Amino acid sequence: MDIIPGEGVASAKVGERRDVVESRLGPPVHAGLHSRAVYETSPLLVLTYTDEDTVEVVEVAYSGGGGEEAFFDGVQLTFRFMDDVVADLEAKGHQHEPIDIGHRFEPGFAIFSMGSRSARDLDPDASEDDPRDVCEGVAVAPYDYFEGPSDEEIEAYIRSREAGA
Template sequence: MEILPGEGVALVKVGEHRDVVESRIGPPVHPGRSSRAVYETSPMLVLTYTGDETVELVELADGDGDGGEEVFFDGVQLTSRFMDDVVADLEAKGYEYEETDIGYRFEPGFAVFSMGSRWARDLDPDAAEDDPRRVVEGVSVAPYEYFAEPAEEEIEAYISSRQSGGNR
């Protein structure tokens, strides 16, 4: 599945209403209407909705090497590959990036990440048990600003709002 940086994928775009999304791809695999919904697509879609039920973030899981569809951008396979290889391929195409705590965010409006649930031996059977190479397990798509680390002032304002709300 090809991503559209900053926008989503062909099936789902940031800003679309949940009803529109679900009329196209069906209901989520779990009941209810939580702000995060998982859809049975290939690759699996995980959507985050805002309070007004519009898509805020599109996430795609890797195919786990089980023959599931992988995620691509500009001819580069993003998922089920070593993180360093993905970053090198995108950098060679001129895409700028920043490291995050779980992966990298790229200027066009997407991030690749690893939660540590896969290990090097999943891709390289000859890898040592302590091989530190990370495997890209998923891709998040949203406007680039979405992935920015919050400024100190934003963190303080959030903490302040939580404290004032908790004292009522």
């Protein structure tokens, strides 16, 4: 499944209404918590909706075991070692920066690992303590979406919580 940076995938795009997406994909197999919904596609799609019921983020999960994976610019993104994905994208001239669980790329996607897969899933000869991260998914949204809060925003949030306590 090819991603469209900053937009999503062919079947679900940022800004689309839930009813439009579900007319293509059907109802979610798991409505999830809050605004997230899981759709049984190959690979699985996890969509986050805004309060207005429009897509905010499109996430593509890894399939593994020979299933379909996420791609961008001819590079397989999911179910590969994170460092290999980053190197392949860098070689094609795609700019990125690290984030807490992976890397965000211009013009709008992030690859991530939640640590649920081990290096042995890709390399049977890897040791149990092999530190290589496996790319478990891709989140697609406008580039700025993946930017964490500034120090000032964090401090303002803490002050507002303390004032309300």
